[in-house]
Amino acid sequence: MSAYVITIATLIAIYAIVACGLNIIVGYAGQISLGHAAFFGIGAYTAALFATKAELSFWYALPCVLIISGLVGLLLGLPSLRVRHDFLAITTIGINFIVEAMFLYIPFFGGALGIGGIPRITLFGLPLKGIGFFWLCTGFLSLSVAACWWFTRCWAGLACFALREEEEAAAGLGISPVRFKLLAFVAGTAMAGLGGALYAHYMRFISATDFSFPVSITLLSMVVVGGMGTLWGPVLGTLILSALPELFRPLVDYRILFTTTLLLLMIRFQPGGLLGETGFIRSRVAVRSRRGRP
Amino acid sequence: MHLFIEQLLNGLAMGAIYALVTLGLALVYGILRILHVAHAAVYTVGAYAGLYLFGATGSLLLAALGSMVLCAALGVAIERFVYFPLLKYPPYVPLIGSIAVMLAIEELCRLIAGPYIQTFPARLPFPDIHLGPVTVSSTLTAVYGVTAAVLFLLWYITSRTELGLAMRAASQDMPMADAVGINSHFVITVTFIIGSAIAAVAGILVGIYYNQVYPTMGTVPAYKTLAIIVVGGLGSVPGAVIAALLLGMAETLLIGYAQIPLPRDALAFIAMIGVLMWRAEGLLGSK
Numbered sequence: 217m218s219a220y221v222i223t224i225a226t227l228i229a230i231y232a233i234v235a236c237g238l239n240i241i242v243g244y245a246g247q248i249s250l251g252h253a254a255f256f257g258i259g260a261y262t263a264a265l266f267a268t269k270a271e272l273s274f275w276y277a278l279p280c281v282l283i284i285s286g287l288v289g290l291l292l293g294l295p296s297l298r299v300r301h302d303f304l305a306i307t308t309i310g311i312n313f314i315v316e317a318m319f320l321y322i323p324f325f326g327g328a329l330g331i332g333g334i335p336r337i338t339l340f341g342l343p344l345k346g347i348g349f350f351w352l353c354t355g356f357l358s359l360s361v362a363a364c365w366w367f368t369r370c371w372a373g374l375a376c377f378a379l380r381e382e383e384e385a386a387a388g389l390g391i392s393p394v395r396f397k398l399l400a401f402v403a404g405t406a407m408a409g410l411g412g413a414l415y416a417h418y419m420r421f422i423s424a425t426d427f428s429f430p431v432s433i434t435l436l437s438m439v440v441v442g443g444m445g446t447l448w449g450p451v452l453g454t455l456i457l458s459a460l461p462e463l464f465r466p467l468v469d470y471r472i473l474f475t476t477t478l479l480l481l482m483i484r485f486q487p488g489g490l491l492g493e494t495g496f497i498r499s500r501v502a503v504r505s506r507r508g509r510p
Numbered sequence: 511m512h513l514f515i516e517q518l519l520n521g522l523a524m525g526a527i528y529a530l531v532t533l534g535l536a537l538v539y540g541i542l543r544i545l546h547v548a549h550a551a552v553y554t555v556g557a558y559a560g561l562y563l564f565g566a567t568g569s570l571l572l573a574a575l576g577s578m579v580l581c582a583a584l585g586v587a588i589e590r591f592v593y594f595p596l597l598k599y600p601p602y603v604p605l606i607g608s609i610a611v612m613l614a615i616e617e618l619c620r621l622i623a624g625p626y627i628q629t630f631p632a633r634l635p636f637p638d639i640h641l642g643p644v645t646v647s648s649t650l651t652a653v654y655g656v657t658a659a660v661l662f663l664l665w666y667i668t669s670r671t672e673l674g675l676a677m678r679a680a681s682q683d684m685p686m687a688d689a690v691g692i693n694s695h696f697v698i699t700v701t702f703i704i705g706s707a708i709a710a711v712a713g714i715l716v717g718i719y720y721n722q723v724y725p726t727m728g729t730v731p732a733y734k735t736l737a738i739i740v741v742g743g744l745g746s747v748p749g750a751v752i753a754a755l756l757l758g759m760a761e762t763l764l765i766g767y768a769q770i771p772l773p774r775d776a777l778a779f780i781a782m783i784g785v786l787m788w789r790a791e792g793l794l795g796s797k
Binding site: 242246248250295298303306313314320321429433436440470473476477479480483484 | 543545591592595596599600601602603605606607609610611613614617618621733736737740744773775776779780782783786787
């Protein structure tokens with residue numbers, strides 16, 4: 217594989233981890249979040265600060281990054297207990313703008329210059345780069361997908377599904393909306409934090425604009441195109457939205473138009489996403505299997 | 511002292527412009543319960559259309575009228591082809607659709623008109639007003655005058671005409687309005703026409719006021735107006751206007767006099783989150 221392909225593949229793996237986290241919040245728990253890039257950024261900045269200011273190795277810093285991202289997610293998930301639907305969407309947009317502004321205006325976070333000189337991750341004393349880093353990200357992605365799979369099978373996941381479908385009815389059955397909404401927020405933001413930490417160590421330079429609101433829109437597009445609430449939807453969506461613009465590289469000037477038009481067509485004709493219940497892939501498979509039946 | 515008054519006047523103009531952009535959003539939310547983010551893209555198109563028509567005809571009035579017609583058509587098209595088929599889904603589905611429309615239109619503007627800032631060479635047909643040491647420029651007067659006229663017209667339509675009655679009925683309870691013989695889809699169309707035409711006016715005014723028209727001029731208003739309609743109370747038009755005026759003045763004065771380490775664009779969202787936590791129905795909203 218050429219360095220170019222490895223770079224694209226590594227970034228796809230990192231974004232897929234973040235998209236999986238968003239899927240837990242939006243797809244499983246049904247809490248719309250338009251500010252996921254903020255949590256991605258919080259993970260990246262925490263990892264970068266640990267690596268540059270505390271000079272802590274990635275492996276020791278990672279648990280702290282996950283805990284800090286999860287705690288911030290808990291804090292910023294609190295509005296979801298008070299506001300719903302449209303209000304939550306606007307609140308999360310606001311959170312994204314405020315977090316980005318804090319990265320940009322507070323000198324501790326490097327201000328407009330961002331944070332540079334982030335060291336590479338070392339494994340058994342060897343710095344990981346190129347293909348090695350790609351496999352590391354793929355490993356973390358597999359862990360994230362496995363965690364999502366486990367989440368859909370365990371009691372907490374089922375409780376989140378119930379809340380997504382009908383909050384009042386679920387609460388009537390004794391499912392605490394407070395506990396499970398916050399659980400989904402913590403799980404989703406911790407996963408975004410993991411993606412952020414990998415991103416910081418991969419790019420080795422981060423600045424506030426890497427985590428601005430358009431990134432949140434891209435992440436949400438990935439989840440929507442792949443299929444909200446499905447296991448592999450976010451991964452497929454990330455693959456499509458990241459790989460297609462690279463394949464159409466000559467049309468580089470039109471790539472944002474292409475991405476947004478794809479998002480619009482998806483939401484207009486397949487709001488469930490490619491892998492969703494009503495998505496055309498699944499309905500084709502269903503039709504074929506029905507035909508196959510005696 | 512006169513500096514303070516000039517700051518206040520600028521803040522008021524800022525707020526008036528926010529109010530004009532927010533009106534369409536509040537009207538649409540009132541009737542469809544959709545966060546019409548793409549409204550800011552309509553406003554950008556309004557500014558560009560005004561600029562080109564002004565260049566072609568040389569008349570500001572013709573440019574404004576043409577731009578209003580174009581924007582009204584664009585608004586209705588967005589409603590017909592994007593929002594109406596998505597009404598049966600949860601509210602975030604049309605919201606995502608709206609964001610996609612907004613980004614796509616913004617990109618189209620960039621590809622067609624170029625990414626650079628264009629100037630709006632219009633000169634207004636009346637002079638600056640001097641009140642002692644305070645100068646009120648002709649653009650400021652235009653912003654105040656147009657905003658007041660638009661607000662009065664809107665108030666007249668919604669509270670003194672049968673069309674306004676139908677609009678209010680449809681926004682209260684659409685199935686019920688249908689049942690008593692109101693063509694609610696027609697009312698929705700009219701709402702989009704009015705909101706988008708006002709957005710066109712706002713786009714041209716902003717173009718003249720800052721002497722700038724550029725593809726991403728809608729980005730900040732797109733999300734700031736969301737914060738404004740929340741602060742004003744979702745769907746409440748008077749609330750949105752008051753919140754817009756307050757925000758415009760607060761931004762100008764706080765940036766001018768208080769040293770806060772935050773960009774002005776974050777202020778709206780901080781105010782909004784405060785309002786949501788403290789009084790979720792907004793300034794003038796009802797539960």
